[in-house]
Amino acid sequence: MKVSIRDLAAKCGLSVSAVSKALNNYPDISEETRRHVVKTAQEMGYFPNASARTLKTNRSRNIGVLFEPNSPSGMTHPFFSALLESFKAEAENRGYDLTFINPNIQSGMSYLEHCRYRNMDGVAVICTDLRKEEVRTLINSEIPTVIIDSPVPEHASILSENRNGMYALTRLAISMGHKKIAYLHGESSYVTDERIEGYASALRQSDIEIRRDYVIASVFDNPREAQIAFKSAMALPDPPTCILMSDDTTAIAAIQTAKDMHLSVPGDISIGGYDGVRTNLIFTPALTTVHQDTAAMGKTAARELIGLIEFPLENTPRHISVPASLVIGESIGKIG
Amino acid sequence: MKVSIRDLAAKCGLSVSAVSKALNNYPDISEETRRHVVKTAQEMGYFPNASARTLKTNRSRNIGVLFEPNSPSGMTHPFFSALLESFKAEAENRGYDLTFINPNIQSGMSYLEHCRYRNMDGVAVICTDLRKEEVRTLINSEIPTVIIDSPVPEHASILSENRNGMYALTRLAISMGHKKIAYLHGESSYVTDERIEGYASALRQSDIEIRRDYVIASVFDNPREAQIAFKSAMALPDPPTCILMSDDTTAIAAIQTAKDMHLSVPGDISIGGYDGVRTNLIFTPALTTVHQDTAAMGKTAARELIGLIEFPLENTPRHISVPASLVIGESIGKIG
DNA sequence: ACACGAATCGAAAACGTTTTAGATTATGTA
DNA sequence: TACATAATCTAAAACGTTTTCGATTCGTGT
Numbered sequence: 248m249k250v251s252i253r254d255l256a257a258k259c260g261l262s263v264s265a266v267s268k269a270l271n272n273y274p275d276i277s278e279e280t281r282r283h284v285v286k287t288a289q290e291m292g293y294f295p296n297a298s299a300r301t302l303k304t305n306r307s308r309n310i311g312v313l314f315e316p317n318s319p320s321g322m323t324h325p326f327f328s329a330l331l332e333s334f335k336a337e338a339e340n341r342g343y344d345l346t347f348i349n350p351n352i353q354s355g356m357s358y359l360e361h362c363r364y365r366n367m368d369g370v371a372v373i374c375t376d377l378r379k380e381e382v383r384t385l386i387n388s389e390i391p392t393v394i395i396d397s398p399v400p401e402h403a404s405i406l407s408e409n410r411n412g413m414y415a416l417t418r419l420a421i422s423m424g425h426k427k428i429a430y431l432h433g434e435s436s437y438v439t440d441e442r443i444e445g446y447a448s449a450l451r452q453s454d455i456e457i458r459r460d461y462v463i464a465s466v467f468d469n470p471r472e473a474q475i476a477f478k479s480a481m482a483l484p485d486p487p488t489c490i491l492m493s494d495d496t497t498a499i500a501a502i503q504t505a506k507d508m509h510l511s512v513p514g515d516i517s518i519g520g521y522d523g524v525r526t527n528l529i530f531t532p533a534l535t536t537v538h539q540d541t542a543a544m545g546k547t548a549a550r551e552l553i554g555l556i557e558f559p560l561e562n563t564p565r566h567i568s569v570p571a572s573l574v575i576g577e578s579i580g581k582i583g
Numbered sequence: 584m585k586v587s588i589r590d591l592a593a594k595c596g597l598s599v600s601a602v603s604k605a606l607n608n609y610p611d612i613s614e615e616t617r618r619h620v621v622k623t624a625q626e627m628g629y630f631p632n633a634s635a636r637t638l639k640t641n642r643s644r645n646i647g648v649l650f651e652p653n654s655p656s657g658m659t660h661p662f663f664s665a666l667l668e669s670f671k672a673e674a675e676n677r678g679y680d681l682t683f684i685n686p687n688i689q690s691g692m693s694y695l696e697h698c699r700y701r702n703m704d705g706v707a708v709i710c711t712d713l714r715k716e717e718v719r720t721l722i723n724s725e726i727p728t729v730i731i732d733s734p735v736p737e738h739a740s741i742l743s744e745n746r747n748g749m750y751a752l753t754r755l756a757i758s759m760g761h762k763k764i765a766y767l768h769g770e771s772s773y774v775t776d777e778r779i780e781g782y783a784s785a786l787r788q789s790d791i792e793i794r795r796d797y798v799i800a801s802v803f804d805n806p807r808e809a810q811i812a813f814k815s816a817m818a819l820p821d822p823p824t825c826i827l828m829s830d831d832t833t834a835i836a837a838i839q840t841a842k843d844m845h846l847s848v849p850g851d852i853s854i855g856g857y858d859g860v861r862t863n864l865i866f867t868p869a870l871t872t873v874h875q876d877t878a879a880m881g882k883t884a885a886r887e888l889i890g891l892i893e894f895p896l897e898n899t900p901r902h903i904s905v906p907a908s909l910v911i912g913e914s915i916g917k918i919g
Numbered sequence: 920a921c922a923c924g925a926a927t928c929g930a931a932a933a934c935g936t937t938t939t940a941g942a943t944t945a946t947g948t949a
Numbered sequence: 950t951a952c953a954t955a956a957t958c959t960a961a962a963a964c965g966t967t968t969t970c971g972a973t974t975c976g977t978g979t
Contacts, residue, residue, distance in 0.1 A: 253965080262930075294696050294699065296702070297634075298702055300966055301634040302964090304934085305934085322664045332659065349675055353677070360628070364631070365680065600961090603936070603937060603938085613956080637964095638937095638963095638966085
């Protein structure tokens with residue numbers, strides 16, 4: 248049933264080593280026999296055994312992905328699942344497989360142990376709490392790593408330009424005449440900090456006061472919480488005319504809530520989102536948001552990691568920023 | 584750095600085979616030495632090498648997942664990513680890892696070859712076109728398989744009760760007084776057929792005519808297409824009073840579109856969805872839909888597959904149906 | 920005729936396990 | 950005491966590769 252390199256060698260009338268070399272393009276095999284070997288390999292349906300190869304070479308062509316969304320939406324989170332998808336596509340194009348590496352309860356292996364157990368060539372940290380000790384020891388191990396959406400010194404990181412993205416969105420609001428712009432940002436994190444900075448710098452640039460009551464701690468990806476925060480923002484003594492939400496999910500929730508309150512969007516209140524992944528979910532008004540280029544992020548993440556794996560000497564871990572782009576819909580409108 | 588079983592054996596003053604047996608609970612090792620071995624293994628941070636073990640035993644404790652959503656939303660599709668997540672959780676609890684098995688362009692391996700290459704113990708087909716020849720040869724191979732959301736004779740299949748689910752939803756509409764109920768169903772498939780049957784049988788039961796112009800071919804998960812279909816349904820000479828959409832994504836689109844047309848939901852038109860995965864996305868009106876129990880589906884799928892892997896003789900492939908449940912929101916209202 | 924380098928191939932060890940068969944020691948039994 | 954039996958361990962082969970090193974052949978120039 249399963250044809251090994253021995254069978255193939257026998258069929259070809261060659262030694263096992265010659266066949267191996269032929270398949271791996273060693274220079275000391277004649278073109279003629281190489282072609283013959285490749286052809287009969289095809290005919291016999293031969294494929295090398297990954298385990299045997301890994302055992303011998305210490306290379307598995309396997310990438311571990313640490314994907315542990317802290318949000319309750321887990322893998323269904325549009326942004327992270329989109330990231331995973333593009334990462335996967337590029338890795339597969341380059342001949343690598345992806346396997347999840349997660350806390351294996353019953354075996355009691357740590358992340359790092361799990362990676363060593365499976366001889367992972369590298370790991371991608373896509374959505375995980377980097378403060379966890381277990382994650383840090385993995386990152387600081389001998390295994391090449393790429394971290395997505397969070398910068399870690401001395402490590403390869405792929406970042407979305409959150410500062411610029413948020414800056415652009417805020418500037419758009421300002422250009423529409425808004426001066427009272429609130430930001431209902433997500434949980435404290437590097438990403439959140441960057442976005443707040445972008446928001447603040449846009450305001451500063453236009454000499455608009457940055458009001459403490461307009462920068463409101465809210466959450467990512469939680470419509471119910473967003474609804475509460477939105478209402479409380481609208482209940483301020485001096486309510487904003489434009490509210491930028493933490494992401495598209497909460498922005499959609501905010502729009503719905505506004506309609507509940509018989510407020511027109513953007514007539515009475517302008518609303519902005521962030522992510523732009525499944526932005527087609529909403530029509531009226533079309534959501535004005537910032538598109539994070541998950542396709543580019545996942546792809547370059549895979550490239551960086553594979554570069555680190557295959558040419559560790561030429562490549563050195565670096566940080567790469569991927570531009571975000573403004574998506575101009577109708578949910579932020581002119582004022583006055 | 585990496586400690587092998589040899590190192591461990593040396594440390595314990597035992598032979599390699601004794602240590603192996605001790606760790607694998609062979610009966611011909613004394614309790615005393617077993618404890619000693621386990622303890623020093625712990626101390627030395629020993630973990631077996633998966634490749635070596637797989638090479639010897641032909642068991643990889645690795646499950647391949649075929650996840651190839653035909654919809655453009657791909658991995659971000661809420662229903663399928665939710666399925667994947669619960670499947671993954673259960674598999675990991677049972678000590679199995681998940682690796683994606685997809686068309687590896689550059690290596691030119693088929694699905695089956697890919698599985699053999701990596702010595703997959705089994706594979707889960709989560710969201711794939713089962714008509715493809717490549718998929719069928721994989722399913723019909725010697726590798727244990729579980730198929731989710733599609734029944735395949737002689738194979739383990741995990742199904743959501745689409746007939747009952749759609750039946751319950753339609754009955755709900757009828758109980759609210761609706762007689763003109765349209766179904767804008769998704770692309771032709773087993774799932775779609777089942778749902779149409781559920782829809783039809785509910786109507787039949789109440790002696791309501793099944794009108795051809797009310798059963799409209801539409802699509803899954805595509806708001807734009809849904810919008811078009813919804814409008815054409817409303818433009819019928821005798822428009823329905825209740826429209827059941829193919830899923831929640833399209834239902835949300837329909838609600839938005841209705842509002843665009845200055846129709847109140849459910850005042851002027853009732854709208855129903857299907858899936859109930861990220862149903863919290865919409866507030867006004869709360870979506871009436873059918874919840875597919877992705878948690879249960881993924882979990883039992885993993886259990887079935889692992890049962891087939893570990894006890895092939897005791898277990899035989901079977902079909903398991905997971906109940907769906909009605910989620911009563913406000914988008915389907917009383918009529919008259 | 921000889922030597923010699925280049926070209927092409929093969930033998931064998933090694934990777935880290937598991938497992939069969941056999942060896943050794945201890946334990947009871949007649 | 951001697952012998953079967955049980956308990957515990959070891960030696961070695963095997964899984965399917967890769968890779969080092971050495972062997973063989975072949976043409977070529979002297």
